Amino acid sequence: MKHILSALVQNKPGVLAHVAGMFAARAFNIDSLAVGRTDDPSLSRMTIVVIGDDRVVEQVRKQLAKIVTVVKVQDFAGMDVVARDLMLISVACPPEKRPEILALVEMFQGKVVDIGSKFVMVEVAGPENKIEAFIEACRPYGIKNLVRTGTVAMARQPRFAPPENEEAK
């Protein structure tokens, strides 16, 4: 089972090593790890995709929270989550295939970011399955290069606040 965890960490040297080291030492399986600064320069956000059953992920969550520089950990299991990967992909594209490939890019709401006589570089963002589908669609043309960020994710806000009287027990 894939689980998405989101960890708010202090933006300090050694934090990534602490987190990665914990995963390695405890033999947890990381599928992807994406890190970047938040709007607060003293904090970074890590989105960690882990593979494991509920008990394993529970341990991962607790062990992460135990790291002194990890401020907060959230498990997105059972939540409505927006999850995105970003991919840059370079696809073989002789002039005669251009219309075909551009149509494909359009279909996936991708963006052509570079173009040459033989290749086109495309940026695609979206949920993992969309990214994967795009890779498959490109395969017949020939993929020269591919790079992905790993998943970043955020939980959706509850659309409507529950009525007051229901909230009060």
Add this chain to the structure above:
Amino acid sequence: MTANTTEKTAVQTKPGSQIIVDTLLEHGVEVLFGYLGGVVLPLFDKLYDSPIRVVIPRHEQGGCHMADAYARSTGKVGVVIATSGPGATNLTTGLATAMMDSVPLVALTGQVRTELIGNDAFQEADTTGITRPITKHNVIVKNPNELAQTIREAFFIASTGRPGPVLIDIPVDMQIAQVPVTPPQPIELPGYRIRERGHARQITAAAEAINSSQRPVLYVGGGVISGNASEPLRKLAKKANIPVTMTLMGLGAFDQNDPLSLNMLGMHGAAYANFAVQNCDLLICVGARFDDRVTGKLKAFAPHARVIHIDLDPSSISKNVPADIPVVGSARHVLTELLELVEYRERKEWFDQIAEWKKRHPLRYDQNAKTIKPQYVIEELWKQTQGQAIITTGVGQHQMWTAQFYRFNRPRQFITSGGLGTMGFGLPAAIGAQIANPDALVIDIDGDSSFNMTLTELSTAVMYELPVKVCLINNGYMGMVRQWQELFYGKRYSCSSLKSPDFARLAEAFGAVGLRAEKKEEVPAVIKAMLAEKRPCVADFRVDPEENVWPMVPAGKSLHEMDGLDIFEMA
């Protein structure tokens, strides 16, 4: 002269090394253990003028175990200093030992100059990288203005929550830099929260489970000792009338001479403790972590029991055994609150059953043997010291026999490497405990192979005139390894015997006192002579070489499937 000195509002500055010493003093550090080297010279230079007593071991591992035992025996934070590179790497065994047993320690290591870091400079090692998995937290200081606050945070992190070692790596230029003196800032660690108080509803649920149980057992670990919760534990056991079994780390948390004590459980635990756990309907685990040496086969552990798990560290709960009632909080708080809610129950059937087990399978050994039985030495030591000594150990059979036959009556009395099982821990630990408790009787009950690993620290004991005693259970083997080879490898004793020096004469060469007992009749007198000695003393007891630790749960078996019980069967 800096511009500062000419200004009216000049800030006072001091060298970083002085700031370090001042901050240690601010935390009440009276003694520290350290070893010198180029990149800690500025620090040692300032220690020269300070009231802090510096104890120099013969090896940094020894120094780290000393600081560790100083902390375990007092509850204070131990402090150890080492130089960069080899000094720092020599600390690792000590740090990992302290980490596994949750001991509050602050380690300061020197590091090469900031601009040399990463260049494979002389005596450079990536100390924070190496020690990351064996410390609770570690940092390298790259801004001298952060020195004081980093040390304050280190003491705070080491001593609060689940205690543990914290390492600060300090490049030598940080020690030389002039640093403005600033008053202590409030400690802000947004990622570090401790839940001392257990959840009220969970505590109520735990109390209800206790009150309605017919066959409860308290299973307590080192968390009760480090959390200073022995008193509420004793009251709870008495008030609710519950038998208490302890892990190796928990020994001393509850008086083993008390009728409610079931002594130690686990692989070499008492049979009655293991039977009680396997038959209980409620297991109340406090400050212990269901280590595999305790549980045996996990699937068959305490099969009929609901489990209450009280622990400060949320990641300990349900890691190995799912808890029916988890309570995250300090043992002290939670037990104190539980105490209010529990009621006395007679549980006659349960106690009759336990009495029957105790009668059938007491911890015993062959008292009629002609040879010196190791258990006899330890029992005699217990008698002559009236069970009052502070005891440290190495790792192996002698450690288990000590756990079985020295009946500990108070917390912080038994100092042993439980989690990591570090051979060589005993002597340096005895030295650390003796420094912390100058008037106490401190005895290292050691194995010959364990002692061989760090016996060089005898010269530390001699130099500082510490009256530590080493009671060597000398069987000529790596006894515990030999036992496994006997039982599981068809008596093929591959490489498990070592030729040792004449330990008594070696002790004399170090300037300590050496004693020896080769015959059973000599044992009481040698122990008496050892106890009377005011100097460091090694007493070498030549025990039966092939004695085994019984009972024993073989690895992978469940707790009640103990071998060697027939040896204990009362006629």
